[in-house]
Amino acid sequence: MSRSTLNVTFAAGFLAVSMAILVARANPATSYESSVYAGTPTITWFGLALALAIAVGTCLTCRGRAQGYGIGLGAITVTAIVSLPVIRNYHYAGMGDALTHLGWTRDIVTGGTAPHELFYPGLHAIASTLHFAGGISIERGLLIGMVVLFVPFVIFVPLVVRDMAGGGLAVGLAAIVSWMVLPVNNIATHMGVHTNSNALFVVPAVVFALVAYLHRRSTIERLPFGVSPFSVLIFLTALALLLIHPQQMFNVVVLIGAISGVQYLARRRFDDHPMVDHPTTYVHTISLGGMFGLWALGNDRFRRAAFGLVSGLLAQDIGGGTTVNQRGSSLTDIGGSLGELFVKMFLAAAIIGLVVGLFILVVWLGRSSLDGEARSFVNYFSLALFPLCGMFLVYFLGTPTMAFRQVGFIYVLLTILAGIALAQFIGGLSNVITTPGANAVAALVLGTCLVLGLMTVFASPLIYSPGQHVTEEMMSGYEDGLDHGAEGVPYAGMGYDPYRYDHGINGLDGSDTLSGASRATGSVNATVFGEGNYSGAYPTGEYYFVVSEWDRTKELEVYDELNYERDTVEGVETEPGTNKVISNDEFSMYAVDDEPRATG
Known part of the structure; x- marks a missing residue:
């Protein structure tokens, strides 16, 4: 050449x-x-x-x-x-x-x-x-x-x-x-x-x-x-x-x-x-x-x-x-x-x-x-x-x-x-x-x-692993949720423990451990949650259920509803015992009561 x-x-x-x-x-x-x-x-x-x-x-x-x-x-x-x-x-x-x-x-x-x-x-x-x-x-x-x-x-x-x-x-x-x-x-x-x-x-x-x-x-x-x-x-x-x-x-x-x-x-x-x-x-x-x-x-x-x-x-x-x-x-x-x-x-x-x-x-x-x-x-x-x-x-x-x-x-x-x-x-x-x-x-x-x-x-x-893109809406949603949640009420994710977001938003206060957070966090029980028993899906009964667009994409699209069904996840919106307290295009947080209110 x-x-x-x-x-x-x-x-x-x-x-x-x-x-x-x-x-x-x-x-x-x-x-x-x-x-x-x-x-x-x-x-x-x-x-x-x-x-x-x-x-x-x-x-x-x-x-x-x-x-x-x-x-x-x-x-x-x-x-x-x-x-x-x-x-x-x-x-x-x-x-x-x-x-x-x-x-x-x-x-x-x-x-x-x-x-x-x-x-x-x-x-x-x-x-x-x-x-x-x-x-x-x-x-x-x-x-x-x-x-x-x-x-x-x-x-x-x-x-x-x-x-x-x-x-x-x-x-x-x-x-x-x-x-x-x-x-x-x-x-x-x-x-x-x-x-x-x-x-x-x-x-x-x-x-x-x-x-x-x-x-x-x-x-x-x-x-x-x-x-x-x-x-x-x-x-x-x-x-x-x-x-x-x-x-x-x-x-x-x-x-x-x-x-x-x-x-x-x-x-x-x-x-x-x-x-x-x-x-x-x-x-x-x-x-x-x-x-x-x-x-x-x-x-x-x-x-x-x-x-x-x-x-x-x-x-x-x-x-x-x-x-x-x-x-x-x-x-x-x-x-x-x-x-x-x-x-x-x-x-x-x-x-x-x-x-x-x-x-x-x-x-x-x-x-x-x-x-x-x-x-x-x-x-x-x-x-x-x-x-x-x-x-x-x-x-x-x-x-x-x-x-x-x-x-x-x-x-x-x-x-x-x-x-x-x-x-x-x-x-x-x-x-x-x-x-x-x-x-x-x-x-x-x-x-x-x-x-x-x-x-x-x-x-x-x-x-089979969705990209871990964190949008500004996700971060701000978690930040609002962690800042304004009632004291003593834990946060639970859909197959994902939110404590990592607590780390990223609030720091670790000098701790060198990768586990734990300043708030009680965890993940809902997929089997119980899938039965529509939202309050029973987490040990405390009362908790904040947090879900981001990444969670939805991972569980409902990439994992093809293997752990969580779309109807059950969407059912949180209309469940009498849950209230949507924070929401944007990429993030939602629901307050789940341990005793659902009666309807009528």
Whole structure:
């Protein structure tokens, strides 16, 4: 492709993504959206698709500066997709932990809590800074902070691969795989205000510092006292990761510890091996482990989490198998299946995982064309997967949610290894067919995986999980309801406990727990509620029944009235023992009496 043609192609790609962003910005969300994909204008998706197609093509076929432009175009496009809640002016996004994080940030802004008093204050500090420096709302500050923490992922994954393998094809392929955002599985890791998930996207920055430390050994790069600047970078990026979420920091400690173990064994067995020439990571393992221990072991929240893990391991009815069986049964009831959901949510991840697994086997059998240095890095990361997967098994038996968070970290490493693995396979395929033919096959397969990955970055009815868009009407409805409710009367939701909104609106008053609220809250009994016995659906008899547009969409449309029937929900309007006390387009609150008034 000539230089002038390339310039025109890149201009078209950057123009397409720019126009897509402008169109999305000009069409903000005006009401609750169950899917950001469906809510975003079609022309925006055409522009983003064109930009990604150009980015994928140039990453595969170009090298040098032109490939860099392609990587930049793809990174901007994927970041634009991740930023859609911000671009389309969502008031907020997130019904679970995200609302608690909003409450913590509100506590910091109002002075009720200092950032260092939180277990992981990184995202909250970013949002608070944006609020004070830019005058934006706390809600928007958190959404922007989510995007800020995502950007290192698409920047550092290809940089890590460049240092590990050096080949232009591997770098381009690593960039493409990073755009699939495989660490997000929508079970325990999410694209939103969720610090554990947000931390995953910062991990490649730490890995880059680690690989640079191992790879670049020039004495010119030394600081005073012979300290490597990359050691300093390791500690700084690891500290940032610790402040965003300690669990992912602990995974990094395990990763570096595993590399230390491999180095120790290599030095005992080999006299001449690239690993022997690498500087050791023993000090980093001990220092980072100590940093994590000092921060985490003195925190009550960490101790409760550890106790919960041990309790889960000892309990017979706790574990991932029980959770999977329950969800599989529910999917069948609403016309879905685990097989269908697997294809939508995990097919791309499974393909990449299979490719990486086969590649590691090829490397261990000595059949790859990688040089000794690149093989050493591949062995570092592949052997580190053993303790990381062992942790997954422990979590799976004890606390399944933590297990799927562990999968998110594992897929950060698999994303990095995938660039090298795919480059090896495509290189081998080009020897069987032509290089253009191999690139065409790669573009087709990776393009399909890219679509599958990006269409499940956000929750949506496609995966039986409505988007967690929080509208201004929902927030104001809950705020009015919590402010004006009678003292001592609890609040109950429809399959959703409103205490999270209490966190987001009123803060947590310095508490570091994710459960509980300043008011009594809960969820109505679906079976009793479905019988029309509204007062009997909650233990106190008298309570406030709160329901938002998100609740209606989730229970009546996405779950197809599996738990709550439409007629019963609408029957609250006319029930003699209930009174609608607050209402807007997105929210309603009813006062339910324990003794219905007589009619007549």
